[in-house]
Amino acid sequence: MLVMTLLGLLIVAVFMISMNSGYIRLSPIEVFKTLFGGGTPKQSLILFEFRLPRIVISVLVGAGLAVSGCILQGITRNSLADPGILGINAGAGLMVVLFIAFYPNNQAVPVFFLPMLAMLGAGTAAALIFLLSIDKHRGISPKRMILSGIAIAAGISAAMIVLTIxxxxxxxxxxxxxxxxxxxxxxxxxxxxxxxxxxxxxxxIFYKARSLNVLTLGDPLAISLGSKVGAERFVLLSCSVALAGACVAIGGGISFVGLVGPHLARQLVGSKHQYLLPASALAGGLLLIIADLLARMILQPSEIPTGIVVAIIGAPYFLYLLAKSKA
Structure with a gap:
C-alpha cells in the first residue's frame, strides 16, 4: 500500500508540473487560479482545452497498456510479453489507419467508434499470434510467441505503408x-x-487477480486446483486485447509501456497480482505522463512524439530482458 501511495503521489506531482510546463508557461499560482475559475480566458483555454485532456489521456493510456502487458506476461508466463512487441498494438493501429484511409474526409470522425475498431484489429492480431505460438508438446511457446509477434507486426507495418500511398x-x-x-x-x-x-x-481485471495467480503456476497445477484454464485464459486475454485496442485508438502506436510498467511494479510489490495489477497501472501511468512531459519540453517549440521517448527508455530494457531470457 505504501508503494502504491508513493506512485500515486508521484503521478500527482508530475501532473502538476506538466500543467505548468509548455511553450506558453503558466506559473503554479496561475494554474491554481485557473483551476478554480480565476484565470484569464487565454489561461483557461490553454489549461482546460489543451493541457489537461492530454495529461489525463497520458495517465489513462499508460495505465491501460501496463495492465494489458501485465496480463499477457501472466497468462503466457513470458516476461517479454507486451502488446506493442507482440504486434497487438499494430493490429489495432491497422484498423485505425484503414478507417482514416477510407472514411470520407468531409465527415466528422466518430471518436467513440475508434476504440471498437481498434479492438477488432487487436483481437485479430492476438488470435493469429497465439495460434502461431502453440507448440504441440509444450503448449504456448514463449520464444515462438515473441518471434510470431515481431513477424506479424512487421507484416502489418508493411500493409500500413501500402495504405498510406x-x-x-x-x-x-x-x-x-x-x-x-x-x-x-x-x-x-x-x-x-x-x-x-x-x-x-x-x-x-483486478477482480480476476487470483485467477491470474493460478494461471502463472502452469496449466497442470492450475487444473489440479480447479481452475478452468481455457476459459480463464480466454477471458483475461480478451480483456488485455480490449485494453490495448482502446488505448492505441486514443493514444497512438506507443510500445514498451506494457513491458516496463509491469516489470517496475514487480520489483516494487512482488508477483502477487492483487498488488501487481494496480501497481502496474500506476507505474504505467507515471511512465507515460513523464514521457509526454519530456516530449513536450525537450525541443520547444516543437515536440517529439511520446512513443519515441518511451522507446528510448523501453528498447534497451527489452534487449536487457531478452539477453537474460532462457525462453
Missing part, C-alpha cells in the same frame, strides 16, 4: 505522427471515449 498529405502526416506514438487526442471527447472502457475493464 492513397492518403492525401494531411492524412499522411497525421498517420505518420500517430504511428510514432503521439498523444493525438487532445480534447475531452477523447477522454470520454477511453474512460468507460477503463472504468469497466480495470475493476473486472
Amino acid at each position: 492513397r492518403l492525401d498529405p494531411n492524412d499522411y502526416q497525421f498517420v505518420a505522427v500517430w504511428l510514432a506514438g503521439s498523444i493525438w487526442g487532445s480534447n475531452w471527447k477523447f477522454v470520454m471515449a477511453l474512460l468507460p472502457w477503463l472504468a469497466v475493464l480495470l475493476p473486472f
